[in-house]
Amino acid sequence: MSQDLGDVHLRLDPDDVGIQDADSLLKAIRTDVRYHEAVHGCLNCGVCSGSCPSHRFFDYSPRVVVQTVLSGDAEAVKDMMDEYIWACAQCYTCAMRCPLQNSPGGLVMIMREVAVWRGMEAVHRLLKPYGRVLLKVLSLGNQLTPDMIQPDFFPDWGPKIPWSSTDLAIKRKAIPVYTLQVTTSAWRVSPETSYELYTIYEETGVFKLIEQIDPNLYEVVADMVEEVRDTVDSAQ
Amino acid sequence: MATELRTTGWDFVTTKVDKRAIQRQNPDDPREHLRELEARGEVKIIPITEENQPIEVETLLGRTKLIPTTKLWHHKSCGQCGNIPGYPTSIIWLMNRLGLEYLDETHQTSCTAWNYHGSGTSNLVALASVAVRNWHRAYETGYFPLIHCGTSFGNYKEIRNLLVEHKELRDEVRRIMAKVGRELVIPQEIVHYSEWLHVLRKRVAALKVYDASQVVTTVHPACHVWKMIPDDVIYDREIYGGERPAPTTAILLELGAKVRDYSTWYDCCGFGFRHILTEREFSRSFSLERKIKVMVEEAQSDVAITQDTGCTTTLDKNQWIGKAHGYHYDLPVMADVQFAALLAGADPYKVVQLQWHTAGWENLLDKIGIDWRASKKRYEAYLEELKNGAVPEQLYLAPND
Numbered sequence: 001m002s003q004d005l006g007d008v009h010l011r012l013d014p015d016d017v018g019i020q021d022a023d024s025l026l027k028a029i030r031t032d033v034r035y036h037e038a039v040h041g042c043l044n045c046g047v048c049s050g051s052c053p054s055h056r057f058f059d060y061s062p063r064v065v066v067q068t069v070l071s072g073d074a075e076a077v078k079d080m081m082d083e084y085i086w087a088c089a090q091c092y093t094c095a096m097r098c099p100l101q102n103s104p105g106g107l108v109m110i111m112r113e114v115a116v117w118r119g120m121e122a123v124h125r126l127l128k129p130y131g132r133v134l135l136k137v138l139s140l141g142n143q144l145t146p147d148m149i150q151p152d153f154f155p156d157w158g159p160k161i162p163w164s165s166t167d168l169a170i171k172r173k174a175i176p177v178y179t180l181q182v183t184t185s186a187w188r189v190s191p192e193t194s195y196e197l198y199t200i201y202e203e204t205g206v207f208k209l210i211e212q213i214d215p216n217l218y219e220v221v222a223d224m225v226e227e228v229r230d231t232v233d234s235a236q
Numbered sequence: 237m238a239t240e241l242r243t244t245g246w247d248f249v250t251t252k253v254d255k256r257a258i259q260r261q262n263p264d265d266p267r268e269h270l271r272e273l274e275a276r277g278e279v280k281i282i283p284i285t286e287e288n289q290p291i292e293v294e295t296l297l298g299r300t301k302l303i304p305t306t307k308l309w310h311h312k313s314c315g316q317c318g319n320i321p322g323y324p325t326s327i328i329w330l331m332n333r334l335g336l337e338y339l340d341e342t343h344q345t346s347c348t349a350w351n352y353h354g355s356g357t358s359n360l361v362a363l364a365s366v367a368v369r370n371w372h373r374a375y376e377t378g379y380f381p382l383i384h385c386g387t388s389f390g391n392y393k394e395i396r397n398l399l400v401e402h403k404e405l406r407d408e409v410r411r412i413m414a415k416v417g418r419e420l421v422i423p424q425e426i427v428h429y430s431e432w433l434h435v436l437r438k439r440v441a442a443l444k445v446y447d448a449s450q451v452v453t454t455v456h457p458a459c460h461v462w463k464m465i466p467d468d469v470i471y472d473r474e475i476y477g478g479e480r481p482a483p484t485t486a487i488l489l490e491l492g493a494k495v496r497d498y499s500t501w502y503d504c505c506g507f508g509f510r511h512i513l514t515e516r517e518f519s520r521s522f523s524l525e526r527k528i529k530v531m532v533e534e535a536q537s538d539v540a541i542t543q544d545t546g547c548t549t550t551l552d553k554n555q556w557i558g559k560a561h562g563y564h565y566d567l568p569v570m571a572d573v574q575f576a577a578l579l580a581g582a583d584p585y586k587v588v589q590l591q592w593h594t595a596g597w598e599n600l601l602d603k604i605g606i607d608w609r610a611s612k613k614r615y616e617a618y619l620e621e622l623k624n625g626a627v628p629e630q631l632y633l634a635p636n637d
Contacts, residue, residue, distance in 0.1 A: 010405055011359035033360065033402055053504050053526070057518050089511060089518075090353040091459040091504035092390075096466055112356035123356075129514040130355050141345025141366075144318040156516065158556030160594050173622050174615070175321045175589060177328055178634040179312070179340055186317035190342040196369055196416040197345050203412045204362035213357075 008033045014208035017119035022074035025081065028114045029069065029107075038106035042066045048094035048104050060087035062094045062104030069107060081115040082122040119213050131217060138210065138217075139224040141197045142186040146172060195232045198225050262297050263467060266400045270422055278406060279399070282375045282423040291435040293470045301470065302425055303435045304382070306336040309374035313385030314346040315545035322570075322589030323548070324384060326577035327429055328631050329587050333443055333580060334436065339379045340632055344370055349391035350546070354509035360398065364405060365412045367395045372418040382429055386544030389428040390460030393468050396422055428461060430543040431470055433573055434483040437490040443580035446604045448493040453575075454537040455485050455495060456527060456551060458544030459504045484543045484572045491579055496535040500526045506554070507546035523554045528565050539568045539600050541575055555595045568597035584608045585615035587631075 008031050029035065048062040049055045055062070065085060068076050088108040095103035116123050127134070137143045151162045164171075168183050179187040201207045207225075211218040273279045284290045288304030295301050308331075316323035331338055348366050352358040374381040383389045399406055399422060410420045433440065462469045462481045472482035475489075480501070488495050506522030508515065528551060531537040542548040552569035570578075574588050584590050584606060590597050591612075601608045622628060 010402075010408060011361045033405070034398070051502070053506065053522055054508075054518070056526075057521055086510065087515075087518075089504060089506070089508035089522075091508075092463040093459065093502070093504060096463040109353065109356070113359060116356040117359070126510075126514070127355055127357070130351075130510065133351055133513065134355065134357060137346065137348055137351045141348065142314045142318070143346050143348065143350045144315045146318050149319060154553070156520065156557040157553040158594050160556075164592060167619070167623075170619055170622050172321075173628045174586070174619055175325060176586060176629045176631045177321075177325055177340065178628075178630055178632065179342060180317050180321055180324065181628060186314035186346070187312050187344075188342040189345065193343045193345055193373075196418075197366070199416050200362055200365040200369065200412055203415060204359055204365060206358055206362050209357065 007031065008035075011204060012114065012117040014117065014205040014212055017117065017209070017212040020078075020118050020120055022078040025114055025118060026069070026072070026074040026077050028118070029077070029110055032110045032113075034106060034110060038103040038110065039066060039069065040100045040102055042070055042102065043099060045099065047097050047099065048102070051093045051097055052089075053091060053093070054087045054089050058087040060084060062088070062108070065108060065111075066102060066104050069111075077111075081111050081120060083126075085111050085115075086122075086126055116213065117209060123213065127214070131214075134210070134214075134217060135220060136185075138201065138207075138221045139228075140185050140189050140194060142189065145183070145185050147183050191228050191232045191235075194228045198229070265299060266397045267424070269400045270396075270424075273400065273406075278403075278420075280375070280419060280421045282371060282380060282421050284380060284424045288380050293431070293435060294472065296467045296469055296471050299467070301431075301468070303427055303431050303470075304380045304425075305432060305436055306338070307379050308336070308338045308382040308432070309377060309379035310338060310340045311344060311347075311370060311374070311381045311383045311385075311388060312340070313388065313545045315350070315549060316384055319592070320545065320548050320571070320589075321592060322574050322587065323545070325587055325589060325631065326571070326573045326582060327384065329577050329582050330433075330440060330443075330573065330580065332631060334439055338382075338632075339377055340634065341377075343373050347385065347388035347391050349387050350509060352391075353387070354513070360405065361408050361412070363391065364395045364399060364409045367392050368399075368409050368413055368420055368422070369416065369418060371423055372413065372421045374423075375421045380427070381423055382427055382432055384429050384545075386428065386430075386458035386461040387546065389426060390464030393426045393465035396426055397465065426468065428483075428543075430461065430483040430572060433487050433576065434470060437487040440487065440576050440580065441490040441492070444491060445581040446579045446606060448491050448579055448604060451493045451600070451604060452496050452536055452538045453488050453493045453541045454498055454531040454535045454539075455488065455501070456505060456540055456542050456547050457481055457484065457501070458542065458547050461544060484541060487572055487576060488541060491576060493575075496537060498530045498535040498537075500530045503527060505542075505547040505550040507550040509546070512546065512550060519550055520554045520557055523550050524558045524563055524565070527551055528555055528558075528567055529563065532565050532567055537567060538603065539570065539575065539597075542569060542571050544571075553594050566596045568595055568600045569593065570597065578604070578606060583611050583614070585611045586618065586629075591615070 290302040475482040
């Protein structure tokens with residue numbers, strides 16, 4: 001269920017995946033409860049872009065993002081959501097420097113969320129390499145785990161990476177903190193904790209969203225969720 | 237135009253049109269509103285008490301912030317625990333040396349904010365619920381949450397502010413917390429480990445057994461620590477003239493190391509949240525061009541000192557590939573707390589776990605006079621013992637959870 005509060009919303013409805021007309025997308029951005037904290041106006045001064053790391057290496061400017069959203073040109077905003085905004089590094093340097101205390105990075109985050117929760121086509125391509133992180137964060141609540149650091153995935157990290165993935169279980173045991181002596185999660189996460197996290201994901205529409213935008217991933221996650229829930233329920 | 241008219245016109249523009257007036261007044265202090273909410277019974281505050289032996293510091297706008305120093309609940313970082321394990325072990329090792337009380341347990345999830353910033357596959361209510369669930373777990377144990385990760389710290393500051401500002405969000409999080417048997421609680425302060433290290437810097441420096449006076453450090457401050465909700469960050473008139481955050485730099489100075497400035501101090505590391513996984517050419521180029529190269533060539537740095545997870549990973553892991561473009565840098569990268577632990581005599585392999593770092597750190601340890609070769613031998617022997625079934629050593633006896 002969408003958290004529609006009239007003028008603003010707290011979150012989008014996963015049942016709205018597929019609603020992608022430009023006006024609807026712009027409205028979803030502007031009615032996010034955080035929108036008026038992210039955008040106060042814009043002098044077009046470009047201070048944000050002048051210090052933006054992504055501006056140095058991509059065709060990307062936070063100034064242009066803010067100006068385009070403020071212009072009300074819904075088609076241009078939609079076009080931006082396809083790829084442009086995904087160059088943002090989310091460092092919030094722009095937010096710290098803006099003379100009007102805008103947060104272009106915060107606005108980009110709202111736009112990304114709308115793009116994903118409406119299932120825009122580009123999102124499937126953009127999220128594909130993110131599958132391993134999503135699997136971990138959905139099933140465990142951990143985002144990065146020791147067994148994810150593999151030389152075939154990080155060949156550019158150099159010749160020491162194979163060491164990190166060899167005899168991993170023993171090397172993790174050699175870390176003198178009990179909670180860290182695991183390989184498939186960053187620390188031991190109790191099943192009861194995962195159980196509570198699943199309730200949060202259900203109540204906030206996250207599981208339903210994943211089911212809509214990546215059914216294969218959802219199937220794997222759903223199996224893991226069921227297993228953890230069975231473990232906890234049977235223990236109780 | 238008459239002066240009066242010009243003034244009136246400017247006032248109109250700045251207050252009604254472009255909202256520049258918001259700059260003229262400091263933002264509300266969310267902690268004051270938090271106390272009002274508690275008085276109305278809307279939330280419970282996780283208090284900092286005498287038991288936490290707090291130390292008061294000054295933040296950006298001249299406000300005070302209480303930093304608890306003991307009876308702390310470790311809010312661990314997935315990136316640190318998963319990829320830089322010497323980060324949390326150094327925190328725990330130093331806490332043991334200082335005789336501090338803490339709780340490290342399994343009933344915690346990540347903040348999930350890395351995934352959110354990178355992929356957008358979450359939402360405000362989910363982020364707030366995850367935060368409150370972790371806070372409540374700390375609350376029911378009686379320990380105060382100490383946040384290890386910079387992104388968790390930034391995210392939790394933001395979530396705290398949004399929960400304070402929006403009744404609808406509080407109502408929704410309260411509803412979800414009821415489903416998992418928990419309540420809406422918010423910590424009195426959102427506290428990062430670098431702040432804890434900062435306020436205890438004199439006690440930590442007193443543990444020092446090695447001389448670092450010949451070591452040139454360069455600091456990389458983490459964006460989500462000091463650029464997100466910047467008014468909740470520690471500043472000190474003695475550090476950078478009060479114009480930049482004090483944590484990390486202050487502990488290095490207290491430890492007797494040289495801290496050298498460089499022109500791209502303000503830049504991010506290039507992590508980018510999704511970039512480190514999916515746009516790696518950006519992370520590589522930015523970290524090399526804008527940070528490592530400048531730290532080495534401008535500052536002749538011996539070591540880059542960090543205060544967050546993604547920064548440590550990005551700056552450390554992206555140096556080797558630079559050889560493809562003629563960059564032959566090999567600058568050690570480690571967190572402030574790892575550097576402090578090393579100088580206090582922590583084992584470089586068993587405790588500080590430098591073997592997981594990619595850039596070479598051996599020359600730095602030679603310069604300080606730390607016998608890493610002996611440490612390596614002990615570690616390799618220990619790995620063999622573990623293979624043969626030895627019981628792992630622990631810095632901390634875990635509770636029965």
